[in-house]
Amino acid sequence: MKSRTFISSLIFGLVLAILLIGIKSLEYTYFSYKIGLDVYIGIIALAFLIIGVYFGATYSRRKEAKFLIKLREESKRSGFTEPTIDFDAVNGSDLSKRELEVLREIAMGYTNKEIGEKLFVSENTVKTHLNNIYMKLEVNRRTQAISRARELNIIT
Amino acid sequence: MKSRTFISSLIFGLVLAILLIGIKSLEYTYFSYKIGLDVYIGIIALAFLIIGVYFGATYSRRKEAKFLIKLREESKRSGFTEPTIDFDAVNGSDLSKRELEVLREIAMGYTNKEIGEKLFVSENTVKTHLNNIYMKLEVNRRTQAISRARELNIIT
DNA sequence: CTAAAAATCATACTTTCGGGTGATGCATAC
DNA sequence: GTATGCATCACCCGAAAGTATGATTTTTAG
Numbered sequence: 117m118k119s120r121t122f123i124s125s126l127i128f129g130l131v132l133a134i135l136l137i138g139i140k141s142l143e144y145t146y147f148s149y150k151i152g153l154d155v156y157i158g159i160i161a162l163a164f165l166i167i168g169v170y171f172g173a174t175y176s177r178r179k180e181a182k183f184l185i186k187l188r189e190e191s192k193r194s195g196f197t198e199p200t201i202d203f204d205a206v207n208g209s210d211l212s213k214r215e216l217e218v219l220r221e222i223a224m225g226y227t228n229k230e231i232g233e234k235l236f237v238s239e240n241t242v243k244t245h246l247n248n249i250y251m252k253l254e255v256n257r258r259t260q261a262i263s264r265a266r267e268l269n270i271i272t
Numbered sequence: 273m274k275s276r277t278f279i280s281s282l283i284f285g286l287v288l289a290i291l292l293i294g295i296k297s298l299e300y301t302y303f304s305y306k307i308g309l310d311v312y313i314g315i316i317a318l319a320f321l322i323i324g325v326y327f328g329a330t331y332s333r334r335k336e337a338k339f340l341i342k343l344r345e346e347s348k349r350s351g352f353t354e355p356t357i358d359f360d361a362v363n364g365s366d367l368s369k370r371e372l373e374v375l376r377e378i379a380m381g382y383t384n385k386e387i388g389e390k391l392f393v394s395e396n397t398v399k400t401h402l403n404n405i406y407m408k409l410e411v412n413r414r415t416q417a418i419s420r421a422r423e424l425n426i427i428t
Numbered sequence: 429c430t431a432a433a434a435a436t437c438a439t440a441c442t443t444t445c446g447g448g449t450g451a452t453g454c455a456t457a458c
Numbered sequence: 459g460t461a462t463g464c465a466t467c468a469c470c471c472g473a474a475a476g477t478a479t480g481a482t483t484t485t486t487a488g
Contacts, residue, residue, distance in 0.1 A: 160313055164320040199419075212464060225416030227444065240467050247447070248464095256446070257474090259414060260381030368434060383474065397436050403477075404434095412476075413444090 135163055199223040199271045210252045211270070218245040222258045223271050366408040367426070374401040378414045379427050 201216050211219065214235075221231040228246070232239040250256050253264045265271040367375065370391075377387040384402070388395045406412050409420045421427040 161316050161320040164317040225419045263381045
């Protein structure tokens, strides 16, 4: 951070110097009269304002992008934001143990076939469980089941 | 836009004038000697650089968040405690406005056809949006997209 | 003004889901 | 001992979802 400040100062001074030299040379080359101090300062101010706007914009944009990338990496690293079953909230919902397991799997985005393989049952069995889940939660799609289970705090 | 330029010029001149007056009065009040022109200009330049950075940052941020602010207001007005888009997490992300809307709808458990009717587009369009979402979130099913979006805190 | 990104729609094809129905074995509760 | 709930599996069919490709229009950014 210290070297960064140093570099910034350096660039700042450099730009300022170049501007001054530039204006001076323009003054001597193209104008017979001297440029007033107010115009002088105005040009400097305007130039730095523009530079500031540019860097402010790019920096802020980069900052946001970094934030997002970081977020993404974090959630990748943590790996499993596995939906967990809230067994307290489950009390009273008629869902059986196996149904809860299937529910968690669909919330993780697995297909019926994949769930079957994970739970060592056939795809048909998974479907049966699913249909029972749908009845009990009064829905008719897996996405609705997930949504409903979250509403009921069964899944968190 | 014309009046905006005018106002900008006005503010620019005003700030410049205030700075000049401020420095001058400081010079007369606290210093017996005259401040060198280089220091003078340096202060001006620095001041405008800072102002520029500030406005550049806020302007760019506002620009990026434009449609998101609108969406946020809409979802606040609608009042539902349904899955909401976290507009801070999503800021500057790959997902477009329409894609976010579709994402929210699938998280609520609607079918493609229903989403099309709600958003006044064809089912095919919804499918296209969905495929783009899948690519951007690196998934290949709607349930995975929901899960992933929750991981990324896009949906809460 | 122009290039890029976003939004729109379509067609055709495959895979996955959902709904209905039925069946078997196994606990356990009454 | 049988009714009930649970877990398991099968088959069928239509609906929904996903894949691939291409095209047009609108919007936005540089």
